[in-house]
Amino acid sequence: xxxxxxxxxxxxxxxxxxxxxxxxxxxxxxxxxxxxxxxxxxxxxxxxxxxxxxxxxxxxxxxxxxxxxxxxxxxxxxxxxxxxxxxxxxxxxxxxxxxxxxxxxxxxxxxxxxxxxxxxxxxxxxxxxxxxxxxxxxxxxxxxxxxxxxxxxxxxxxxxxxxxxxxxxxxxxxxxxxxxxxxxxxxxxxxxxxxxxxxxxxxxxxxxxxxxxxxxxxxxxxxxxxxxxxxxxxxxxxxxxxxxxxxxxxxxxxxxxxxxxxxxxxxxxxxxxxxxxxxxxxxxxxxxxxxxxxxxxxxxxxxxxxxxxxxxxxxxxxxxxxxxxxxxxxxxxxxxxxxxxxxxxxxxxxxxxxxxxxxxxxxxxxxxxxxxxxxxxxxxxxxxxxxxxxxxxxxxxxxxxxxxxxxxxxxxxxxxxxxxxxxxxxxx
Numbered sequence: 001x002x003x004x005x006x007x008x009x010x011x012x013x014x015x016x017x018x019x020x021x022x023x024x025x026x027x028x029x030x031x032x033x034x035x036x037x038x039x040x041x042x043x044x045x046x047x048x049x050x051x052x053x054x055x056x057x058x059x060x061x062x063x064x065x066x067x068x069x070x071x072x073x074x075x076x077x078x079x080x081x082x083x084x085x086x087x088x089x090x091x092x093x094x095x096x097x098x099x100x101x102x103x104x105x106x107x108x109x110x111x112x113x114x115x116x117x118x119x120x121x122x123x124x125x126x127x128x129x130x131x132x133x134x135x136x137x138x139x140x141x142x143x144x145x146x147x148x149x150x151x152x153x154x155x156x157x158x159x160x161x162x163x164x165x166x167x168x169x170x171x172x173x174x175x176x177x178x179x180x181x182x183x184x185x186x187x188x189x190x191x192x193x194x195x196x197x198x199x200x201x202x203x204x205x206x207x208x209x210x211x212x213x214x215x216x217x218x219x220x221x222x223x224x225x226x227x228x229x230x231x232x233x234x235x236x237x238x239x240x241x242x243x244x245x246x247x248x249x250x251x252x253x254x255x256x257x258x259x260x261x262x263x264x265x266x267x268x269x270x271x272x273x274x275x276x277x278x279x280x281x282x283x284x285x286x287x288x289x290x291x292x293x294x295x296x297x298x299x300x301x302x303x304x305x306x307x308x309x310x311x312x313x314x315x316x317x318x319x320x321x322x323x324x325x326x327x328x329x330x331x332x333x334x335x336x337x338x339x340x341x342x343x344x345x346x347x348x349x350x351x352x353x354x355x356x357x358x359x360x361x362x363x364x365x366x367x368x369x370x371x372x373x374x375x376x377x378x379x380x381x382x383x384x385x386x387x388x389x390x391x392x393x394x395x396x397x398x399x400x401x402x403x404x405x406x407x408x409x410x411x412x413x414x415x416x417x418x419x420x421x422x423x424x425x426x427x428x
Contacts, residue, residue: 010338011261011299012070017120018191020064020198022206029203030230031055033384034222036210037237038062039069040369041362043193043204044377045235050200054385057229058202059222061209064194067241068369070187071340073259073289073301075128075279076107076370078180081348084147090347095395099349100151102393106371107180113374114184119192122294124277125182129158129166132173137283141176154179167280168273169325175280183279183291186370193374213245215356233384236361237377239369240343250343250353250363251400256308257367258339259301260318261293262332270296273326288321298322298329306339342367345400350376352396360384360396 022038033049035042038060046058060066080087080103088096107125114123132138145157156177158166163175194204205224212223213234220234242249265273274280274292281289288302300322304314315337323330345351345364350372353361360383362376375393383389389396 009336010071011259011293011297011336012074012185012187014336015185015293015295016187016191017185018188018195020191020194020204022060022064022194022204024226025057025059025205025208025224025229026226028227028230029057031057031203032231033057033233033235033381034059034220034229034231035235035237036213036222037067037239037241038064038190038194038204038206039067039237039239039241040190040193040373041239041377041380042235042237043190043197044374045237045381046202046204046377047193047197047200048378049381049385050197050202052382052385054381056197056202057231058194058197058204059208059210059224059229060204060206061241061243063206064204065187065190068239068340068342069190069373071259071338072186072257072367072369073279073281073291073299074184074186074370075281075289075291076110076125076182076184077128077368078105078107078153078178078371079103079148080350080368080372081366083144084151087349090349091394097151099393102375103371104151104153104180106375107182109378110184110189110371110374111182113193113196114189117192117196119189119196121188121192122185123182124184126277127177127179128181128183129163129278129280130176130178131163131167131280131282132175133171133282133284135173138173140283141174145176148176148178166274166276166278168275171325172282177278181279183277184370185293189370209243210245215359218357220356220359232358234356234359235377235380235384236355236359238361239363239365240341242363250351250361252343252345252364255303255342255344255367256305256339257301257342258304258306258314258337259289259299260315260334260337262298262322262329263335264296265292265298265329265332267296269328273298273329290325297335298326298332304339306337350394351400352376352380352392352394353400354396354398358384364400
C-alpha cells in the first residue's frame with residue numbers, strides 16, 4: 001500500500017515562492033472583524049476588510065493555505081461545476097443570473113490581484129479545456145456550450161483534431177475551451193494574498209486554533225491557546241477543514257481528491273504536451289484532471305483518498321491513465337503525491353450562512369474554490385464592514401443542512417476506488 005499523509009510530498013509546498021510570517025496569537029486583542037480560517041476565502045476577506053479601513057485579525061489553526069487552498073489543482077475557473085441552466089433552476093432566474101455573472105468575472109479578479117500585489121504563483125491565463133472522454137461526454141459539452149454562450153461566455157467547442165493539437169493526446173472526442181480561465185500555483189496565491197493583507201494592516205496568526213467561539217453584549221470572542229480576539233463581526237472560512245466548534249460546523253459532504261506529479265519533462269515533450277499551458281479535466285463520471293506547472297511537471301489527479309487502504313489502486317490507475325493519455329509518459333516517474341478534502345454540497349452550489357449576529361460563513365465550493373473563494377471572501381467582508389448584504393453573490397441563509405453526509409462520503413470514495421479498480425481490469 002502507498003500511504004501518503006496530507007502534506008507529505010505536496011508539490012505546492014515544495015515549489016511555493018511566497019512566504020508569509022504569521023506567528024501564533026500570544027495575547028488578547030480587540031478588532032472590528034475576526035476571521036477564522038486562512039484559505040482563499042479568509043485571506044481575501046482579510047485583505048479587503050483591511051483595505052476598507054477595518055481592523056482585522058485572522059486566525060488559522062495550522063499554516064496559511066493548510067487546507068484545500070494549498071492542495072488543489074490550481075485551476076482558476078469562471079463558474080461552478082453546474083451548467084448555467086442548473087444554477088438558475090436551483091436559485092431562480094434573477095439570483096442565478098447574478099451568481100453566474102459574478103463568477104464569470106472571478107478569474108479576472110484573481111489575476112488582477114496577482115498582478116496588483118506581484119504574487120509569485122506561476123500565473124498562466126491561457127484558458128481551460130473541459131475534455132470529452134466519450135461521445136456522450138461530447139454531447140454534454142455541446143449542451144454546456146449552448147448554455148454558456150447564451151449567458152455571454154466566450155467559450156469555444158473544439159473538434160477532436162484541435163483538442164489533440166492543444167493537449168497532445170489523441171483520446172478525446174473534443175473539448176470546451178474557456179479563455180477566461182487559467183492556472184496558478186494555489187499555495188503561492190493564498191500566501192501572496194496573506195502577505196498583501198498584512199501590508200494593508202490585517203493581523204494574521206497561524207498555529208492559532210479557535211477552541212471556543214462565543215457571542216455576548218454585541219461582541220464575538222474567539223479564544224485560542226495563546227489569547228482571545230474580541231470583535232464586532234465574524235467571518236467563518238473553514239470550509240472542508242473545519243475542526244472543533246461543532247455548533248458552528250458547516251454542513252457538507254467531504255470528498256477527497258488526490259494528485260500526482262512527474263519530474264519536470266524534457267523540452268521536447270513539453271513542446272508537444274499542453275504547449276499552451278491550459279488546465280484540463282474530463283467529462284467522466286469520476287473525473288480526472290491534468291495540467292503542467294511552470295517547471296514542466298505533469299500533474300494528474302482524480303477523486304480518492306491517499307491515506308485510505310485503496311491508495312495503491314489510485315496510484316496504479318494514475319500510471320495507466322498517464323500511459324493512455326500520453327504514451328510517451330508511460331515510464332515517467334511519479335515524484336510527488338498528495339490529497340485534500342473538498343466540501344461538496346448536494347446541489348453543488350456554495351452557501352453563505354449566518355452563524356450568529358453580525359457574522360457570515362461560506363462553504364461548499366464543491367471543488368471550485370479559487371475564484372469563488374476570492375469573490376465570497378471579499379463580498380462577506382464588505383457586507384459586514386458596510387452593514388449591507390445586498391452585494392453578496394448569493395443570499396445568506398440562517399443555516400444549511402445536509403443529509404447522510406457519512407453515507408455520501410463513502411459513496412464517493414467507494415465509487416472512485418471501484419472505478420479505478422475496474423479500469424485496471426479492462427486496461428484503461
